[in-house]
Amino acid sequence: MIVEVIISSNAKDLNRIFDYNVPSKFAGAVNIGSRVLVPFGTMKRAQEGFVIGIKENSEYKIKDIINVEAKMGLAEEKVELSKLMAKKYFCNISDCIKLMLPPGTTSKNIENRVKDKSMKFVYLKKEEDEIQEMIDKGILKSEKQIRTLEFLMRNDEVLLPELIEFADTSNQVVKTLEKNGYLEIIQKEVSRNPFKGKDIKSTKNLSLTKEQQKAMNKIEGAINDKIFKEFLIHRSNRVTERLKYTFN
Numbered sequence: 001m002i003v004e005v006i007i008s009s010n011a012k013d014l015n016r017i018f019d020y021n022v023p024s025k026f027a028g029a030v031n032i033g034s035r036v037l038v039p040f041g042t043m044k045r046a047q048e049g050f051v052i053g054i055k056e057n058s059e060y061k062i063k064d065i066i067n068v069e070a071k072m073g074l075a076e077e078k079v080e081l082s083k084l085m086a087k088k089y090f091c092n093i094s095d096c097i098k099l100m101l102p103p104g105t106t107s108k109n110i111e112n113r114v115k116d117k118s119m120k121f122v123y124l125k126k127e128e129d130e131i132q133e134m135i136d137k138g139i140l141k142s143e144k145q146i147r148t149l150e151f152l153m154r155n156d157e158v159l160l161p162e163l164i165e166f167a168d169t170s171n172q173v174v175k176t177l178e179k180n181g182y183l184e185i186i187q188k189e190v191s192r193n194p195f196k197g198k199d200i201k202s203t204k205n206l207s208l209t210k211e212q213q214k215a216m217n218k219i220e221g222a223i224n225d226k227i228f229k230e231f232l233i234h235r236s237n238r239v240t241e242r243l244k245y246t247f248n
Contacts, residue, residue, distance in 0.1 A: 003051045003053065004017040004051065005020050005052070006049055007094065008047070009159075009166070010092055010095055010158065011155045013155065013166070015092040015094070017053065019060055019062045021064045021065070022064070022065060023064050031051065031073070031076070033050065034051040036049055036050070036067065036068050037069070039064075043165055050097055052079050078100045079097070119188055120160040120185050121158065121160070121187075121188055122160050122184070123157060123186065124149070126182055144170065147169060148173055149177065149182060151169075160185060215231070
């Protein structure tokens with residue numbers, strides 16, 4: 001059995017399917033939505049991914065999956081929803097999958113999943129045109145520095161550990177580029193459970209403003225009259241949102 005895997009990464013370069021073989025010992029444990037560990041490229045550490053498809057054959061020379069993380073997968077309908085979200089919002093499928101995982105389980109390091117509170121993200125600090133000009137003129141000569149910057153130019157936001165692994169660079173190279181003002185490292189807080197320790201009380205329905213009530217009356221009137229039409233709701237920031245209503 002061959003599985004199609006999406007690597008857990010926010011790098012745009014990795015927003016594609018990679019085929020892996022399922023050894024017989026995992027045959028009954030792998031389904032669409034399974035969370036698996038797989039070998040990837042020349043990396044020594046296994047990478048995490050999610051199975052989003054199953055097929056009989058592959059046109060590529062493929063490797064075996066290393067392990068299946070029991071009770072850490074997703075339902076198949078959530079995988080399909082992730083695909084639709086990624087297509088609609090032009091983002092990585094893995095980013096959409098992470099939104100559906102329980103709080104505290106998104107870390108790539110299994111041992112640290114319930115401990116992670118913050119993660120380091122790397123961003124370009126200089127404009128891409130300026131960096132490319134420095135590369136073209138030979139001002140930047142280090143292959144690792146160039147490779148690091150080019151990877152960031154293709155990916156807007158990258159986790160520091162992923163940048164080091166996927167760009168084949170080092171922490172020292174990243175620190176040097178940060179010191180010279182080419183990039184910046186921002187540590188973001190990651191909340192495992194935003195509702196932990198909070199007493200959430202149910203509230204009554206909020207009262208609509210006059211304008212909101214006027215809009216709702218028109219929409220409800222159309223629903224009651226079984227009128228199939230579209231409504232344009234104009235927001236205060238002048239952004240127009242088109243809402244489509246369908247009825248069974």
